[in-house]
Amino acid sequence: MKPGQPQGLGQQIRSDIERHIASGEWPPGQRIPFEHELMAQYACSRMTVNKVLSLLVEKGLIERRRRAGSFVRKPHPNIESVALDIPHIPIDIAVRGHVYGYQLIRRRVRKPRKSMAHELELAPGGSLIAIQCLHLADGKPFALEDRVINPVAVPDALEQDFTQEVPGSWLLQTIPWTRAEHRIKAVNLDRTESALLKVPPGTASLVIARRTWLGKQPITFVRQMFLGDSYDLVAHFRPSAS
Amino acid sequence: MKPGQPQGLGQQIRSDIERHIASGEWPPGQRIPFEHELMAQYACSRMTVNKVLSLLVEKGLIERRRRAGSFVRKPHPNIESVALDIPHIPIDIAVRGHVYGYQLIRRRVRKPRKSMAHELELAPGGSLIAIQCLHLADGKPFALEDRVINPVAVPDALEQDFTQEVPGSWLLQTIPWTRAEHRIKAVNLDRTESALLKVPPGTASLVIARRTWLGKQPITFVRQMFLGDSYDLVAHFRPSAS
DNA sequence: CGCCCTCTTTTGTCTATACAATAAAAAATA
DNA sequence: TATTTTTTATTGTATAGACAAAAGAGGGCG
Numbered sequence: 001m002k003p004g005q006p007q008g009l010g011q012q013i014r015s016d017i018e019r020h021i022a023s024g025e026w027p028p029g030q031r032i033p034f035e036h037e038l039m040a041q042y043a044c045s046r047m048t049v050n051k052v053l054s055l056l057v058e059k060g061l062i063e064r065r066r067r068a069g070s071f072v073r074k075p076h077p078n079i080e081s082v083a084l085d086i087p088h089i090p091i092d093i094a095v096r097g098h099v100y101g102y103q104l105i106r107r108r109v110r111k112p113r114k115s116m117a118h119e120l121e122l123a124p125g126g127s128l129i130a131i132q133c134l135h136l137a138d139g140k141p142f143a144l145e146d147r148v149i150n151p152v153a154v155p156d157a158l159e160q161d162f163t164q165e166v167p168g169s170w171l172l173q174t175i176p177w178t179r180a181e182h183r184i185k186a187v188n189l190d191r192t193e194s195a196l197l198k199v200p201p202g203t204a205s206l207v208i209a210r211r212t213w214l215g216k217q218p219i220t221f222v223r224q225m226f227l228g229d230s231y232d233l234v235a236h237f238r239p240s241a242s
Numbered sequence: 243m244k245p246g247q248p249q250g251l252g253q254q255i256r257s258d259i260e261r262h263i264a265s266g267e268w269p270p271g272q273r274i275p276f277e278h279e280l281m282a283q284y285a286c287s288r289m290t291v292n293k294v295l296s297l298l299v300e301k302g303l304i305e306r307r308r309r310a311g312s313f314v315r316k317p318h319p320n321i322e323s324v325a326l327d328i329p330h331i332p333i334d335i336a337v338r339g340h341v342y343g344y345q346l347i348r349r350r351v352r353k354p355r356k357s358m359a360h361e362l363e364l365a366p367g368g369s370l371i372a373i374q375c376l377h378l379a380d381g382k383p384f385a386l387e388d389r390v391i392n393p394v395a396v397p398d399a400l401e402q403d404f405t406q407e408v409p410g411s412w413l414l415q416t417i418p419w420t421r422a423e424h425r426i427k428a429v430n431l432d433r434t435e436s437a438l439l440k441v442p443p444g445t446a447s448l449v450i451a452r453r454t455w456l457g458k459q460p461i462t463f464v465r466q467m468f469l470g471d472s473y474d475l476v477a478h479f480r481p482s483a484s
Numbered sequence: 485c486g487c488c489c490t491c492t493t494t495t496g497t498c499t500a501t502a503c504a505a506t507a508a509a510a511a512a513t514a
Numbered sequence: 515t516a517t518t519t520t521t522t523a524t525t526g527t528a529t530a531g532a533c534a535a536a537a538g539a540g541g542g543c544g
Contacts, residue, residue: 008497021420024457028418034524045499050525051293055300066506066525074418079333082424084326084477176270176316178263180479182324186428186448186470204446204470206428215266228428228446235326237422250527276494287529292496308495308536 009044014052021061021072028074032062035070075237084235086182086208089145089224090166093137101136102166105196109151109158118211122150122218129157131167134196141197143231147222153214171220179213186228193225204228251286256294263303263314270316274304277312317479324477328424328450331387331466332408335379343378344408347438351393351400360453364392364460371399373409376438383439385473389464395456413462421455428470435467446470 020026033041038049053070056062064070093100109127112119122128129149135142147167149157154175162170185207194201206226212219262268275283280291295312298304306312335342351369354361364370371391377384389409391399396417404412427449436443448468454461 010497022457024420024459027456028420036524045501047289047500048498050527051296051497054293054526055297058297058300064525065508067508067523068506069524075414079330080328080422082326082328082422084324084424084426086322086324086477172317178266178270180322180324182326182477182479183474184326184426184448184477185474186446186468188430188444188446188470202430202444204428204430206426206448214269215264217266226428228430232425232427235328235424235426237424252527278494287531289530290528293527296496306495309493309538310536311494 009042010048010052013038013042013044013049014055017052017056018061026072028072030072031069032072080237082235082237084182084233086210086233088168088172089135089143090169093135093142096137098137099139101139102164103134103136104161104163105132105134107131107162112148118218118221119148122148122221124150125152127151131162133162133167135166141199142227144193144196144225145222147220149220150218153217153219168222175214175219177212177214177219181211183209184233185209187225189225197225197227199227206231206233251284252290252294255280255284255286255291256297259294259298260303268314270314272314273311274314322479324479326424326475326477328452328475330410330414331377331385332411335377335384338379340379341381343381344406345376345378346403346405347374347376349373349404354390360460360463361390364390364463366392367394369393373404375404375409377408383441384469386435386438386467387464389462391462392460395459395461410464417456417461419454419456419461423453425451426475427451429467431467439467439469441469448473448475 017026017032020032026032035046035049035053038044039046042049053062053064057064061073062070063073087095090100090102107129109129111127112123114120119128129151131145131147131149133145133147135145145167149167149171151158154171156174157171160170187205187207188202189197189199189205191201193205194203197203197205206228207223208226209221209223211221259268259274262274268274277288277291277295280286281288284291295304295306299306303315304312305315329337332342332344349371351371353369354365356362361370371393373387373389373391375387375389377387387409391409391413393400396413398416399413402412429447429449430444431439431441431447433443435447436445439445439447448470449465450468451463451465453463
């Protein structure tokens, strides 16, 4: 339970300011009260106000200029940074009220294909684990997944046959990660892919390709193909920091 | 020029901690030094350390528990929040080294279609401005855009014919916004769309639909169709704040 | 053994003060 | 007027201290 009214005075100041900005009452470019004005208004010390304002700078909500004051930040003109929630497939399917199913298509240990830079990067020992599997919702194909795993980073994966364990969930429980990169695009499914997903060839598919690292060590590369018309991603604006 | 070595002691502490986490040296779950240990290590006061750690909590990098200490946060198990950069099309095309071109297909003022909830929401005065246009890279179609604008929120848009002005850029210069929601999906282009983009019907397209508000007032709704195989979005992991 | 109470450590928040850095504004100067 | 110098308001960062709140640790007691 997250209380609507927070505990401290600083939190109070912060949520007041955020509310003024979010409501449009203080539009972008607007100067917000000086520190000493907020001190007086809330009867607190300058450090309290300053800590709040520094945090809002970090969040990208405001900008501050010495001698001039603090200003509501304008959305960045050429790039918007938005927060995109990428759910895990089993959980996402459950949340939508369907029954999740998993089906392994193929698992093997093989050499990286030289034409694929990320596969070479992922196979420091000269080989990698390649998995193809299907995620089902109510027994019907929902997403097709191609994954390669670095066996040096995740030696336990060599013991796993992944006939029951879902690779994504298993990996999350097995090994942490610190960095990930996602690429999102649309493709027409080829004959093989469309057959597995039980749709006509050429159907549009939303593809999420993700690379994951622990420190500098690559962990896994995964490519998930969703049926584009039954799946979409939602992103909310979040002002970008610096 | 952003200096690699920041200015203050707090910034020093912060970047040290972030580096330890990013490198995997302090893995998720690891306890990081107590405040008093950092005080001793950096020979500073507790407030300095505390401000840094509070900020890292806000950024979602660490968690703190009284009496127990501060811990590197695990990536959230069921939802990853990633930062997605959505560039503006003219700038994006220029960055890729192509010549940007713009072409208005249709502009008219019309009533909202009752079946579309967002159009009704966008037309408080009973009508809206509907624009269809094309973005070109080196003279070739790059993206097809369908946009509706709230004429109550943006009265100047009634005077603009948008034969030269790119609606997205013009709106950004004309009116600020405080909130946006994006939906991303893949579709097969229909006959009309594919003809405008000069590709075969059925080609997969990455669709970004964006709704924008100023405070509680809706500003514009836009649907941009990109050729899926020549365009992709990149997102970087960013730990989500609470 | 399980339960309750107290002690202790660590974080959470705040105060009051200090000085440095910066950039706008005002004043002085050419 | 145009340019340079000085002033000053505001933010940036830091210190030292204080008390509160939470939760693990340990002890006493049934």
